[in-house]
Amino acid sequence: MIARMHLNVLTLLILSYLQLILGDNLTKLKCSSLRKGQYRCDEPLIDPERQAADNCNEETRTSRVWCYPVENILCDGKVHNGSTRGFQMTVPCKWTNGKRFDTALLFSIFLGMLGVDRFYLGYSAIGTII
Numbered sequence: 001m002i003a004r005m006h007l008n009v010l011t012l013l014i015l016s017y018l019q020l021i022l023g024d025n026l027t028k029l030k031c032s033s034l035r036k037g038q039y040r041c042d043e044p045l046i047d048p049e050r051q052a053a054d055n056c057n058e059e060t061r062t063s064r065v066w067c068y069p070v071e072n073i074l075c076d077g078k079v080h081n082g083s084t085r086g087f088q089m090t091v092p093c094k095w096t097n098g099k100r101f102d103t104a105l106l107f108s109i110f111l112g113m114l115g116v117d118r119f120y121l122g123y124s125a126i127g128t129i130i
């Protein structure tokens with residue numbers, strides 16, 4: 001019990017000593033100001049039906065994703081282990097309004113009309129031969 005208390009005091013002392021020599025920089029480091037390579041981020045979630053990012057903003061065409069500082073990075077007052085969420089980042093994303101299938105339908109109707117046109121052309125050609 002007493003040994004445990006001593007250990008806690010010692011840990012506290014070491015921590016404050018570290019903070020002193022490091023100029024309190026560690027705890028003040030903001031996760032969002034980490035350099036590339038010090039974190040990895042999620043890909044925007046893709047909605048398979050729309051083939052677009054799930055939470056893609058229509059106006060800005062961006063999406064917010066979570067980023068995970070790599071192991072042993074201390075930022076926003078927390079030590080990270082590579083799978084703990086650190087901060088959110090705004091990334092560009094594809095945006096569709098869900099009209100993909102309507103467009104496909106219009107396209108096929110358009111192609112169909114071309115086919116019909118060709119059919120008519122062919123028919124009239126045959127018609128003139130006969």
Ligand SMILES: *[C@@H]1O[C@H](CO)[C@@H](O)[C@H](O)[C@H]1NC(C)=O
Binds near residue numbers: 021022023025
């Ligand atoms: C603390 O941060 C400042 C600016 O952010 C930097 O200039 C300085 O070198 C850092 N000190 C240590 C000990 O990392």
Ligand SMILES: *[C@@H]1O[C@H](CO)[C@@H](O)[C@H](O)[C@H]1NC(C)=O
Binds near residue numbers: 081082
């Ligand atoms: C990282 O920390 C979180 C929360 O503290 C924990 O749930 C997770 O299992 C840890 N992951 C690794 C790889 O240590």
